[in-house]
Amino acid sequence: TQLLEQSPQFLSIQEGENLTVYCNSSSVFSSLQWYRQEPGEGPVLLVTVVTGGEVKKLKRLTSQFGDARKDSSLHITAAQPGDTGLYLCAGASNAGGTSYGKLTFGQGTILTVHP
Amino acid sequence: DTEVTQTPKHLVMGMTNKKSLKCEQHMGHRAMYWYKQKAKKPPELMFVYSYEKLSINESVPSRFSPECPNSSLLNLHLHALQPEDSALYLCASSPKEGRARGYYGYTFGSGTRLTVV
Numbered sequence: 001t002q003l004l005e006q007s008p009q010f011l012s013i014q015e016g017e018n019l020t021v022y023c024n025s026s027s028v029f030s031s032l033q034w035y036r037q038e039p040g041e042g043p044v045l046l047v048t049v050v051t052g053g054e055v056k057k058l059k060r061l062t063s064q065f066g067d068a069r070k071d072s073s074l075h076i077t078a079a080q081p082g083d084t085g086l087y088l089c090a091g092a093s094n095a096g097g098t099s100y101g102k103l104t105f106g107q108g109t110i111l112t113v114h115p
Numbered sequence: 116d117t118e119v120t121q122t123p124k125h126l127v128m129g130m131t132n133k134k135s136l137k138c139e140q141h142m143g144h145r146a147m148y149w150y151k152q153k154a155k156k157p158p159e160l161m162f163v164y165s166y167e168k169l170s171i172n173e174s175v176p177s178r179f180s181p182e183c184p185n186s187s188l189l190n191l192h193l194h195a196l197q198p199e200d201s202a203l204y205l206c207a208s209s210p211k212e213g214r215a216r217g218y219y220g221y222t223f224g225s226g227t228r229l230t231v232v
Contacts, residue, residue, distance in 0.1 A: 007219065017207070022197070033220050033221070035223075040203070040225075040226070041225050041226065042119075042121075042205050042207075042223030042224050042225050042226050043158070043205075043223045044222065044223070045220040045222070048220045088157055088158075090221075091157065102160065102171065103158075103221065105157035105158055105159075106157065107156070107157055108155070108156070108157050110155070
């Protein structure tokens with residue numbers, strides 16, 4: 001069974017601060033995806049990293065994939081109240097010898113950004 | 116069209132009822148998924164369909180019955196559910212099977228909030 005350990009579980013910060021969320025596993029993933037989910041809505045894909053050591057920047061988001069493709073981080077600069085939500089990391093892997101990807105989710109980080 | 120559309124958004128059903136959840140996408144994605152999510156927990160995979168064929172069933176009870184009538188539609192038929200089945204049911208799709216799928220990420224619908232009474 002593949003597990004993704006995500007930390008921290010909760011994060012409460014002021015507007016304008018920076019933050020980093022981490023995901024770690026003993027398993028290798030073909031890619032690592034970060035999602036944000038608001039209450040009552042489905043997760044929305046933020047960024048996908050694919051190559052070991054990859055660093056991907058999208059506006060205020062920076063995601064890094066570990067060299068061994070077992071861990072990842074998501075860094076947000078200058079947080080805004082609109083960033084509030086549940087952040088989920090998800091590792092993609094081939095499921096049991098089939099050719100179909102299967103997402104393993106971390107437990108999530110509940111982020112609150114105060115004005 | 117870059118969305119996954121799920122209906123209904125909310126559903127309340129009794130334990131003896133039969134109901135269906137519907138999911139639709141027109142992005143040409145050939146893999147579609149059902150996930151179940153409890154409050155403040157990550158989504159849990161239930162079923163994976165690829166090219167309209169069921170490829171993964173994560174030991175889901177038979178009171179949940181998936182169906183993929185064509186490449187754009189995915190249904191989840193519900194019968195004799197229990198109160199503990201109350202959750203947010205999410206449908207997702209992805210563009211490719213195989214290792215390349217992870218490169219693109221998944222598109223999730225907004226979910227159906229199911230309450231079993």
